[in-house]
Amino acid sequence: MGMHQEGFYWQSTVKMYSNISEDENASTTYEVKMPFIPMVGILVVQSFGTIVGNVLVCIAIYIQPNLHTVTYCSIFSLALADLMAGMIAMPSYIAKKFIEHGPYAKFVCDASRFSYFISGYASILSLSVISVERLVAVKNPLAYVNVVTRKRILMALVLIWVDTLVVSLLPFIPLPGSDSQECNYEPTWWWSVMVIVSNVIVPFLVIVLCYLYIYFIARTHMQRIKSERKSVRVSLTNKRIGAKERKERKERKANVTIMIVIGVFVVCWFPSCIYYFLQKVCPQCFPEDFTASRGIINALVKILTFTSSFCNPIIYCWRSNDFRNAFIKILLRKSRNLSASFRSTSRSSAKGNSSLMKPKPNEDNTKDVNSLKNNNEKSTEI
Numbered sequence: 001m002g003m004h005q006e007g008f009y010w011q012s013t014v015k016m017y018s019n020i021s022e023d024e025n026a027s028t029t030y031e032v033k034m035p036f037i038p039m040v041g042i043l044v045v046q047s048f049g050t051i052v053g054n055v056l057v058c059i060a061i062y063i064q065p066n067l068h069t070v071t072y073c074s075i076f077s078l079a080l081a082d083l084m085a086g087m088i089a090m091p092s093y094i095a096k097k098f099i100e101h102g103p104y105a106k107f108v109c110d111a112s113r114f115s116y117f118i119s120g121y122a123s124i125l126s127l128s129v130i131s132v133e134r135l136v137a138v139k140n141p142l143a144y145v146n147v148v149t150r151k152r153i154l155m156a157l158v159l160i161w162v163d164t165l166v167v168s169l170l171p172f173i174p175l176p177g178s179d180s181q182e183c184n185y186e187p188t189w190w191w192s193v194m195v196i197v198s199n200v201i202v203p204f205l206v207i208v209l210c211y212l213y214i215y216f217i218a219r220t221h222m223q224r225i226k227s228e229r230k231s232v233r234v235s236l237t238n239k240r241i242g243a244k245e246r247k248e249r250k251e252r253k254a255n256v257t258i259m260i261v262i263g264v265f266v267v268c269w270f271p272s273c274i275y276y277f278l279q280k281v282c283p284q285c286f287p288e289d290f291t292a293s294r295g296i297i298n299a300l301v302k303i304l305t306f307t308s309s310f311c312n313p314i315i316y317c318w319r320s321n322d323f324r325n326a327f328i329k330i331l332l333r334k335s336r337n338l339s340a341s342f343r344s345t346s347r348s349s350a351k352g353n354s355s356l357m358k359p360k361p362n363e364d365n366t367k368d369v370n371s372l373k374n375n376n377e378k379s380t381e382i
Contacts, residue, residue: 036097039299043094046303046310050086053313054079060326067322070153071137071254074130075316077157078261081122082309089115090306109183110172118168120269120305121199125160127262128203129153131210134255138214167195192280200273207262214255257319261312268308272301 057079061067092112099108133153137144171187187195275297278285316323 039303040094040097042303043090043306046306047086047090047094050082050090050306050309050313053310054083054086056327056330057313057316057323058083059330060323063330064322064326067326070148070150071130071133073150073153073157074126074133077161078123078126078130078312081119081126082312084115084122085119085306085309089119093302106182106184110185113171113183113185113187114168116302116305117195118164119309120272121164121167121195122161123265123308124200124203124207124269125164126157127258127265128206129156129160130258131207131262134258135210135214138217138251138255164199167199187280189280192277196273196277204266211255211259211262218252218255253319257315260315260319264311264315265308268304268306268311272305275301 058076061072061076061079088111092108092115095108096112099105133148136148140147170191171185174184317327318324
């Protein structure tokens, strides 16, 4: 896969060899071109939006008191993984299309692959922690405060980041038979299988089982609330049930928000996981003419995975009043600071201009005295 000479296409070229006779081979070249500028434009927009959105999420969790709970520790970890995708994975993937040869080509390729894998695995493991924490909150709310402590959540998040870092660094270890000309970072067959099982399939099963259980518990709670509404006649009890219902409604909304985030993540990341897994484990599963269009599919799969990091802040803003209020507060504060700095700059420049326009009094007085003397001398001569 290379960049077209005019710079407008990603070009994927492959040579397919077939036997014509016993002594000679003939080659046929197939080229599949992909618009370069639109793809780079999409990636630039995704990168910028991902950085801005997830920086806002991190600042909001830091400054908003309502977001200082254990749930948002895991969301902060997810935002850091998305921020890494926007700051490193996306720009390095764009740079990889421009820098295909030279001393920095392998470095850019390694940065692109490493950041891509570490951000993806950190995201899905952070979502697993969120799912388990939500399950405990719904299943046993009375014991939730004692079971799910900040210390335990932080320890779990540290462990998943260490696991992600170690697993993502393994392809840097040179192994016999791995002679890649493109990158030093070369995933092997056994690494791909291990990572897909341990860092993708197992976390995904944990997430699915947790939310299936949450769904059945929530449905049972809804049925119980309906029955309590019908049987209750005392106003005080009504108030107590109303407060309980509001709390459960808030919990349900938080669970639905996390489910939307997980759903977007699965839709965006699973095609990539299956695609790269099959490339390593079952290359014969792809047809012969697939190689010609591999460059296009690689680009589309990467853009799809990056979409998850871009969408998460939008989902938070759409679903959570706390995040939305924090975003508005941050943006208003920033706009006030910018307007204040602009006003101070304007005032200083206006003062500088007025001081330049003011005449110097000593020079003007001297000029007036000299002109009067000259006129008097002329009148005496006449």
